[in-house]
Amino acid sequence: MRVALFVTCVNDTLYPGTGRAVVALLRRLGVDVDFPAAQTCCGQPQFNTGYRHETEPLLRRFATAFRDYDYVVTPSGSCAAMVRDNYPRIGASAAAEGRGDTLSEAAAVAVPRTYELTEFLVDVLDVTDVGAYYPHPVTYHPTCHGLRVLGLGDRPRRLLERVKGIDLRELPGAEECCGFGGTFAVKNAAVSAAMGADKARNVMGTGAEAVCTVDNSCLMHIGGTLTRLGSSVRPVHIAEILASTEGDAR
Template structure:
């Protein structure tokens, strides 16, 4: 398939390794990648904060960059951004857009996927040939779980990874407390939720906490780092991209 890769803002600025891992994984599975160079933000931060007219140019840009009929699917390493494109872009276009924007949004939303749902539902694969001989626990992010309803797809992919020791996290579906600007506007509540999540991660004895959203991993990883836990926060794509011939350098990353 010909896949348009959307890096996302956090991926571009703070987690480029997760984007590179996504590209490496999809290429290894035989897909042709297209990376529109003019791609920007999906506009989620504006929409979630109540500024729904302001992201119209961003929504239009996304539709123009990825609406090419030659692109079979748009894939991104983010459940929240995929949820924004699939559900919130239409809302913005209907309220503040013109007919061209509404048509563009309609053309692209149906072929937009978060990484795990693309792999399982579209590519029809669970075993991606990954090798990751470490103890890992998985955090199901709120948008992927509740908006996209990816279910157990990330776990199915992880269970097929060679060498992995997958540890179930207690109360895994509880929010980590990030929530975008929620963590800024409600810092005390956010910090309390994060403390609970970090405790649950640590209870598994895992050396890695993984998720499908870099935003949650930024939040959880910060909490783990501040207590010097030694547990890393890694995107799902980074685990799935690791192989026997090209393993993830966990010992070096932990330094």
């Protein structure tokens, strides 16, 4: 199978270690991963802010960049959800405006091959024990896009439960939004901060050393809030936990 990494803007700019962790993890599982240099933003910030027409070239670029691959794997529930849930809507809207079906065709290329990392591991590779070792107490926050749009369900937890040495702790109010929501955090800063504080306090109450999610955007928000509250809890992407081995610990 031909597999490509869609690293996403947030990871490429702020969290490159997450992208490296995905590659290390998949290669350990026998999957050869390419990185198409033509990839760029999926268009989520533009689309969520109401700029649908400005998103259309990014849809086309995504489909072109990844058209030669069987699977596109991304360590981001929100970006995977953008492709799978919103690309078809964009194509349908363009067609309804009489601007042809090319966007729908591009979406049809992109949607079926795009997987969030934990989906790919569990559903495609049929694996839950990835040979990881992470001897720390950890709590898991299911992000909104992963939970409500992609329907990741228990896939991330099943993977975490098989990590050697981990002490996985239940997060109170786990399914409540952390308050980030992309541009929501900018336009509704006070509400976003209050939601983030609630989430951070719940994280701290678990006694965990680390909080993990499938989205670094949410981790950025939760981690920043934890820092402002004086907490030492580390935000860690699930890919980095799954990529860790006993050799790393030594």
